[in-house]
Amino acid sequence: RREGGKAYVRCGSRASSENTVRVGVLGASGYTGSEVLRLLANHPQFGVALLTADRKAGQPIASVFPHLATQKLPDLIAVKDADFSYVDAVFCCLPHGTTQEIIRGLPNHLKIVDLSADFRLRDISEYEEWYGQPHRAPELQKEAIYGLTEILREEIRNARLVANPGCYPTSIQIPLVPLIKAKLIDIKNIIIDAKSGVSGAGRSVKENLLYTEVAEGINSYGVTRHRHVPETEQGLSDAAHSKVTISFTPHLMPMIRGMQSTIYVEMAPGVSTEDLYQQLKRSYENEEFAVLLGNGVVPRTHSVRGTNYCLINVFPDRIPGRAIIISVIDNLVKGASGQALQNLNLMMGFPENLGLHYQSLFP
Numbered sequence: 001r002r003e004g005g006k007a008y009v010r011c012g013s014r015a016s017s018e019n020t021v022r023v024g025v026l027g028a029s030g031y032t033g034s035e036v037l038r039l040l041a042n043h044p045q046f047g048v049a050l051l052t053a054d055r056k057a058g059q060p061i062a063s064v065f066p067h068l069a070t071q072k073l074p075d076l077i078a079v080k081d082a083d084f085s086y087v088d089a090v091f092c093c094l095p096h097g098t099t100q101e102i103i104r105g106l107p108n109h110l111k112i113v114d115l116s117a118d119f120r121l122r123d124i125s126e127y128e129e130w131y132g133q134p135h136r137a138p139e140l141q142k143e144a145i146y147g148l149t150e151i152l153r154e155e156i157r158n159a160r161l162v163a164n165p166g167c168y169p170t171s172i173q174i175p176l177v178p179l180i181k182a183k184l185i186d187i188k189n190i191i192i193d194a195k196s197g198v199s200g201a202g203r204s205v206k207e208n209l210l211y212t213e214v215a216e217g218i219n220s221y222g223v224t225r226h227r228h229v230p231e232t233e234q235g236l237s238d239a240a241h242s243k244v245t246i247s248f249t250p251h252l253m254p255m256i257r258g259m260q261s262t263i264y265v266e267m268a269p270g271v272s273t274e275d276l277y278q279q280l281k282r283s284y285e286n287e288e289f290a291v292l293l294g295n296g297v298v299p300r301t302h303s304v305r306g307t308n309y310c311l312i313n314v315f316p317d318r319i320p321g322r323a324i325i326i327s328v329i330d331n332l333v334k335g336a337s338g339q340a341l342q343n344l345n346l347m348m349g350f351p352e353n354l355g356l357h358y359q360s361l362f363p
């Protein structure tokens, strides 16, 4: 189909409609960009209008990602060559730093979901401290809404620019925000042991991501200092109306996708594990993608592969007064592209679950 002289391609196989939302994917040759395209293949309202890349600009997407050869998609072009006048919304799947420069140059009519960290931290000086670079679009930071859908749904609906959360902060905040709001846990005594699949680090070549260094081993990284700490503390502190501090250690696991956060908490005096469970049950009983397992079932990354679910459960610790919470997501879906699509659905006035009806690929 052509409009304004440009080809755009509707995803999926359903009949086209004049109301199709024309979506651009900036950074389509990366992991989160290609994951957006996988999800859009089943979206009834969004059509892909534009794909960009940097080094791979000029190539057909199928030569970068053969699994996308089954979809009719535009070729990858450089951002500078893109005509945004025929695009309604963009997923910005670009590296931190680069993103600010590119987003500040985009026209105002676009709805933007930014998957990078560039607009997640409200405090610009905190961004500059943790990301080690000046912020080049502080004026846009003021209008950005943090895209943790289950917590900030109403704000997201009216947003033009959504800062999609990081994968670790998503897996941590979904279980902890309701518990903190209800004052059920000690906000100075939260310990998080988190693990990620290697796709969490993106597709660009890095020595520590070679198969030889990732397979058959576990690598802790960012020990005592990881940039997801301020992001997570910002969200948890909002819930507490007071400064929350966390101990957080991420690990790189020899798996492609998936993320688990095992969270150790001290309960407030008189609070039981059952109270934590009941609070999460009340908070998420009407949520499609935040699911409390119950019955002592242990959440597994295998259960969320390719899905937008966050599976959670709560367990009593052997130490009285303490509890263990386990939360799993797919880092590329609820931790990135799936939550981004959930947010754009809301921003465009659609049900938030459109195009997100996936069960896990198991085994």
Ligand SMILES: NC(=O)C1=CN([C@@H]2O[C@H](COP(=O)(O)OP(=O)(O)OC[C@H]3O[C@@H](n4cnc5c(N)ncnc54)[C@H](OP(=O)(O)O)[C@@H]3O)[C@@H](O)[C@H]2O)C=CC1
Pocket: 026, 027, 028, 029, 030, 031, 032, 033, 052, 053, 054, 055, 056, 057, 079, 092, 093, 094, 095, 096, 098, 115, 116, 117, 165, 166, 167, 199, 200, 201, 202, 203, 204, 331, 332, 335, 336
């Ligand atoms: N991977 C994950 O699980 C998650 C990632 N994120 C965030 O999402 C964003 C994208 O991540 P991911 O997809 O993993 O990254 P990748 O490294 O896989 O992809 C990056 C994309 O950006 C393009 N790009 C790189 N530099 C430039 C530039 N200077 N100008 C224009 N385009 C450029 C690349 O093009 P080319 O290939 O042609 O070089 C590629 O398409 C990052 O900010 C990341 O932190 C957020 C949550 C989870």
Ligand SMILES: CC(=O)N[C@@H](CCC(=O)OP(=O)(O)O)C(=O)O
Pocket: 115, 116, 117, 165, 166, 167, 168, 196, 197, 198, 199, 200, 201, 202, 250, 252, 335
């Ligand atoms: C395994 C791995 O390296 N993971 C990345 C986190 C990916 C993510 O959520 O996000 P943002 O980069 O968008 O913040 C890391 O620890 O930096």
